[in-house]
Amino acid sequence: MKFVISREALIKPLQLVAGVVERRQTLPVLSNILLVAEGDQLSMTGTDLEVELVGRVQLDEPAEAGSITVPARKLMDICKSLPDTAQIELTLTGQKMVIKAGRSRFTLSTLPAAEFPNVEDSPESFELNVLQSQLRHLIDQTGFSMAQQDVRYYLNGMLLEISENSLRAVSTDGHRLATSVAEVDTNGPTNSQFIVPRKGILELARLLQSGDDQVKLVVGANHLRAHAGDYTFTSKLVDGKFPDYQRVIPQGGDKFVLGTRQELRQVFSRIAILSNEKYRGVRLSLTNGYLQVMANNPEQEEAEETVAVDYEGDTLEIGFNVNYLLDVLSIVSSEVVRFTLSDSNSSALIEGLDDANSIYVVMPMRM
Numbered sequence: 001m002k003f004v005i006s007r008e009a010l011i012k013p014l015q016l017v018a019g020v021v022e023r024r025q026t027l028p029v030l031s032n033i034l035l036v037a038e039g040d041q042l043s044m045t046g047t048d049l050e051v052e053l054v055g056r057v058q059l060d061e062p063a064e065a066g067s068i069t070v071p072a073r074k075l076m077d078i079c080k081s082l083p084d085t086a087q088i089e090l091t092l093t094g095q096k097m098v099i100k101a102g103r104s105r106f107t108l109s110t111l112p113a114a115e116f117p118n119v120e121d122s123p124e125s126f127e128l129n130v131l132q133s134q135l136r137h138l139i140d141q142t143g144f145s146m147a148q149q150d151v152r153y154y155l156n157g158m159l160l161e162i163s164e165n166s167l168r169a170v171s172t173d174g175h176r177l178a179t180s181v182a183e184v185d186t187n188g189p190t191n192s193q194f195i196v197p198r199k200g201i202l203e204l205a206r207l208l209q210s211g212d213d214q215v216k217l218v219v220g221a222n223h224l225r226a227h228a229g230d231y232t233f234t235s236k237l238v239d240g241k242f243p244d245y246q247r248v249i250p251q252g253g254d255k256f257v258l259g260t261r262q263e264l265r266q267v268f269s270r271i272a273i274l275s276n277e278k279y280r281g282v283r284l285s286l287t288n289g290y291l292q293v294m295a296n297n298p299e300q301e302e303a304e305e306t307v308a309v310d311y312e313g314d315t316l317e318i319g320f321n322v323n324y325l326l327d328v329l330s331i332v333s334s335e336v337v338r339f340t341l342s343d344s345n346s347s348a349l350i351e352g353l354d355d356a357n358s359i360y361v362v363m364p365m366r367m
Helices: 007-020 072-081 132-145 198-207 261-272 322-331
Strands: 002-006 032-038 041-047 051-058 066-071 087-093 096-101 104-109 124-131 157-163 166-172 176-183 192-197 214-220 223-228 231-236 255-260 281-287 290-296 302-308 316-321 336-341 348-352 358-362
Touching: 002 007, 007 032, 007 041, 007 051, 007 072, 007 087, 007 198, 032 072, 051 198, 066 072, 066 104, 072 104, 124 132, 132 157, 132 166, 132 176, 132 198, 132 214, 132 322, 132 358, 157 198, 176 322, 192 198, 192 231, 198 223, 198 231, 255 261, 261 281, 261 290, 261 302, 261 322, 261 336, 281 322, 316 322, 322 358
Parallel strands: none
Antiparallel strands: 002 087, 032 041, 032 066, 041 051, 051 231, 087 096, 096 104, 124 214, 157 166, 157 192, 166 176, 176 358, 214 223, 223 231, 255 336, 281 290, 281 316, 290 302, 336 348, 348 358
C-alpha cells in the first residue's frame, strides 16, 4: 500500500474522522483509523462503536491498493505539524506505516484492517433529503439543552421527529427544553420519531456545511446514516421513549414580557457574577414597564439591576437558573424576545419575536 497526498487535501477529513475516536479505549484498534487506498481514492474511517465516520479524498495519482489501521491521534498530529504546502507520502512497509514529507520521516505502528470493527447495519426504514444548513440550524437551536450522563439515558441525545413536510428537533435535560422545526419534503413515513445520542449529534453538526448542499438521512431500526458530500456518518439510535414534549410546553400564560435580547443578556451576565456558584439562581421581579434582576450568594454579596421592558400586569416574582436563561438568549436569532409567564411556580416560555419555529421552556427554581 502506497499513496501520495497533499497536506491541504488530507488535513480536514482527517481531523473530522479522528474527532470520532475516543482517547481512552478498551480495544486498541479503536484508537486507530482505517485507511483504504484504491485507485485514485483514499477512504478514512473512525469509530467508537456508537458512531462511525467515513471520509473520502481524491488522490492526484492512483495508489498502490491496500488497507491498514494507524493511530488516529498520532497521524493527525504529524500532519498538522507539517508545512501547509507539504506533499505527504504514506507507504506500508511490513507492519509499519512510513510517512515522508520533505526531509521528515515518521514510522507508525499499525494493526490489521481485519480487526477494525464495523457499525452493524440495520434494515432501512426510510430516507429523507434535507438541506445541510437546515439540519445544522435545528441542531444549533436545540443542542444546548441535551442532558449529559443523565440516568434517564433517553435524555442524553436529541429527538428528531418527522411529520408531514416538517423535521423537528427536541432536546431536554429535565430542567429546560428546546425545540425547533424546519419545513422539509418528506417522502417516507410521517409521524416517525427517533433519538440520536449526544455524541452522534455533536459529530453530525461538525460535518454539516452552511450552504445549499443536501444531506441524505437514512433511518433504520436502530441506526441513522447521513450521506453528506464525501462523508458517510453512522450513529446508533437510543433505544428508549422520549418524554411527551408537548405536555411540557406551558399553555395559557397570561403575562407577556418583551425585551431586547442583547440588553437582557448583558444584565443577566452581570447579575450572575454574584449568584450562588452551585445553584446559579437569580430572582426576577416584574412591575409595569420594568424587570428587576437580583442575586445573592452564601458570602452575603448581592447584585441587582433594573431594566426597562414591555410589560403590563400584576407584580410577579420568579426565580431561574441564570445559565439556562443565558443559553437561550445566546441562541435566539431575534433582536426582541418574548417571555410568557403565568405564576411563580410555572415554567417560562421563551421565543424570539420574529421566529415562530423555535421555542424554549425553562423551569423556575425556588429562591
